Amino acid sequence: MKGFIVSVEDNANDCALMRRIFEREMPLVKIHILEDSLTALAWFQSFKDVKNTPDLILLDIKMPKLDGLSLLKEIRKIELFTNSPIVIMSSSDQLSDRDKAYAYGANSYLEKPKSYTELKEMLPVISNYWLTLNK
Template identity: 30%
Template sequence: MAIPDILYVEDNYDYVDVVERAIGQIDDTTVLRSIDDGALALDTLEKLAEDKTKPKLILLDLNLPGLSGLDLLRKIKETQALRYVPIIMFSTSDNPKDIRSSLEFGANAYVTKPLGYANLVKCLSAMHSFWLKTNCVA
């Protein structure tokens, strides 16, 4: 299994396509893998951890089939081999309760999905620059 730089857990296929295009525009060497189900994402992450590998960053939507984004976040942070992988909650919700819950469960950041392609590219470029280029990961 190829090790993704970014694992994007999102069930909106159209949005996944747009994010893939934007990441390719930012850096065509970045490997982005998307998974559309929370339970499948957990299985994938556990397999990567067994192989002593992990993504550099996880982008995680709140509303997912199989296992919600918050439940997946909690399970990742409870897994020793994965707990230090940075996780950005990436959702359309700007509800303070969602933001607070995400941060309390261990998200490194909460970002509301921007409107418009240009704004998405700016947002993802900033994430990419910090989390994949500047941030030090254990």
């Protein structure tokens, strides 16, 4: 599996776990983790490498300063990312968040796994789907 995944995740633990899973389970996938939503927005807005846009964007939903849903809205405004696959990783099971996410243009809305074990199972599955099957 090859590709480029950008993840916006403000929790350092989760970032470390995610990084490890990618390194161990999907060594050929390039993972870029943005640990702050405002930094992330700036990164997306200044992204110029048209030929190397991310194959998948993962967004956490509950983040301080700018929450995942607002960030999603902003990313979709950037021409380069109008069609990029974006998956919301939410710890909220509130239907209103899910509906909003789809309304703002998310491609998928997933509940964030409760444990490391589940996360380890889940990340390769979604990566495989967006990077290989749905390419």
